[in-house]
Amino acid sequence: MTKQKTRILVVDDEEIVRESLAAWLQEDGYRVEMAPGGEIAIERMRSGQWAVLLVDLKMPGVDGLQVLEEARKLQPDASVIIMTAYATVDTAVKAIKMGAYDYLVKPLRPEELSSMMERLITQQDMMRENILLKRALKQQYSFRDFLSKSDKVQAIFDVAKAAAGSASTILILGESGTGKELLARAIHEESRRKSGPFVAVSCAALTETLLESELFGHEKGAFTGAAFRTKGKFELARGGTLFLDEIGDISTKLQLDLLRVLEERRFYRVGGTEPIDVDARIIAATNRDLRKAIDGGTFREDLYYRINVIALTIPPLRERKEDIPLLVEHFLERLCIETGKRLEGVSAETMDLLMSYRWPGNVRELKNILERGAVLVRGPIIEPADLGLPLSEGDEGQEGAESLREMERRHILKVLNDHDWNITRSAQALGIDRVTLYHKVKKYNLKEEEC
Numbered sequence: 001m002t003k004q005k006t007r008i009l010v011v012d013d014e015e016i017v018r019e020s021l022a023a024w025l026q027e028d029g030y031r032v033e034m035a036p037g038g039e040i041a042i043e044r045m046r047s048g049q050w051a052v053l054l055v056d057l058k059m060p061g062v063d064g065l066q067v068l069e070e071a072r073k074l075q076p077d078a079s080v081i082i083m084t085a086y087a088t089v090d091t092a093v094k095a096i097k098m099g100a101y102d103y104l105v106k107p108l109r110p111e112e113l114s115s116m117m118e119r120l121i122t123q124q125d126m127m128r129e130n131i132l133l134k135r136a137l138k139q140q141y142s143f144r145d146f147l148s149k150s151d152k153v154q155a156i157f158d159v160a161k162a163a164a165g166s167a168s169t170i171l172i173l174g175e176s177g178t179g180k181e182l183l184a185r186a187i188h189e190e191s192r193r194k195s196g197p198f199v200a201v202s203c204a205a206l207t208e209t210l211l212e213s214e215l216f217g218h219e220k221g222a223f224t225g226a227a228f229r230t231k232g233k234f235e236l237a238r239g240g241t242l243f244l245d246e247i248g249d250i251s252t253k254l255q256l257d258l259l260r261v262l263e264e265r266r267f268y269r270v271g272g273t274e275p276i277d278v279d280a281r282i283i284a285a286t287n288r289d290l291r292k293a294i295d296g297g298t299f300r301e302d303l304y305y306r307i308n309v310i311a312l313t314i315p316p317l318r319e320r321k322e323d324i325p326l327l328v329e330h331f332l333e334r335l336c337i338e339t340g341k342r343l344e345g346v347s348a349e350t351m352d353l354l355m356s357y358r359w360p361g362n363v364r365e366l367k368n369i370l371e372r373g374a375v376l377v378r379g380p381i382i383e384p385a386d387l388g389l390p391l392s393e394g395d396e397g398q399e400g401a402e403s404l405r406e407m408e409r410r411h412i413l414k415v416l417n418d419h420d421w422n423i424t425r426s427a428q429a430l431g432i433d434r435v436t437l438y439h440k441v442k443k444y445n446l447k448e449e450e451c
């Protein structure tokens, strides 16, 4: 940024200091404005934007530290320099801990101020460049909001982009929390139907009868309690995309209904006689192994072929660990905005731990764990202890695989104990579904009394 574009606000109650500072800085080519006290400075911060705030520590009324505190909220991108007399250097050090860029001791020397300003502006420029670079990189590694630098996922992006432009039914496979819904939304956004609605329905959450009317709607009086004619998801998704989540969980009767609807491209409301045309792109998803379900007789093979026109399988997070740093950065950036905290990142030990963990709940679990870390962390760097993940002691050498399992076992046990063995809440905290958690409890033979 050029000096003329760098706006500086000088805050000091002494007119002579204010005026001479402003004169020096203007001579150096900066754009300077002045405020004679803390109250006015805060008022100005609400309406304008400054790159640098030069603030006197001791002022009557609202003092420098209070201005600094407000600046952190109102002008988070601004650098604050505190000015102080010798007697209060301790407070200036405190100011730095509170997020000030640096402090200057009065009486000020013009050369000292100039060189500090040069240094600061260079740093701000570098940070800005860094942000732009990161943004460009992120774009390269994303399909709408879905981020990944893994080759496997990049290949999925290519197919998904091509498929988005077609009208084909798409099947998305992947473990719980791998981003199936996010990918479905990205495909919708990328399609010609993007101005239409994206309607998601979770097939696992409802009983057979409820799901039937949820999907196809019902006429008034179709069954007890059907007081009004109601539109189903197929109708609501008109002109857009219908996302049939957890399709592996629907009953065989509904599978047959669905097969007919997909073949004939029309359906009837429950209790209705008028056929309604399907005008929605269908994207189905499941975390189940449908081939196995077909072999076991719980999923219709003909429906499988009908929905499996284009299949996209998202690999689990543990098979694309290169995505972990990318996702950590992405989630922390969002958490900074949501929590108002200044999170700079995770420590090297934390990253090691995140890289060696197995992530049974995939990206959702990573997101949940970072959210928890952002709440618990005191400083700007997230340490292993802030995450509540078990430390990876002794997971080197031949025992590697064994101890990873042990790590998962201990982690699940801890989360269960933390949530009084409430399966729903524990599953949520782990970022996995309840069924998966039940399987793990059984697999690891976990018991409530074990602590």
Ligand SMILES: Nc1ncnc2c1ncn2[C@@H]1O[C@H](COP(=O)(O)OP(=O)(O)OP(=O)(O)O)[C@@H](O)[C@H]1O
Residues within 6 Å of the ligand: 145, 146, 147, 148, 174, 175, 176, 177, 178, 179, 180, 181, 182, 183, 287, 327, 363, 364, 367, 433
């Ligand atoms: N690659 C990614 N980039 C950014 N965010 C992601 C990515 N993958 C998943 N997420 C986020 O993780 C969370 C879980 O993703 P999503 O709900 O799409 O998973 P899912 O596969 O549908 O899970 P489930 O099978 O449990 O329904 C969401 O908050 C989503 O935004």
Ligand SMILES: [Mg+2]
Residues within 6 Å of the ligand: 180, 181, 245
């Ligand atoms: Mg989902």
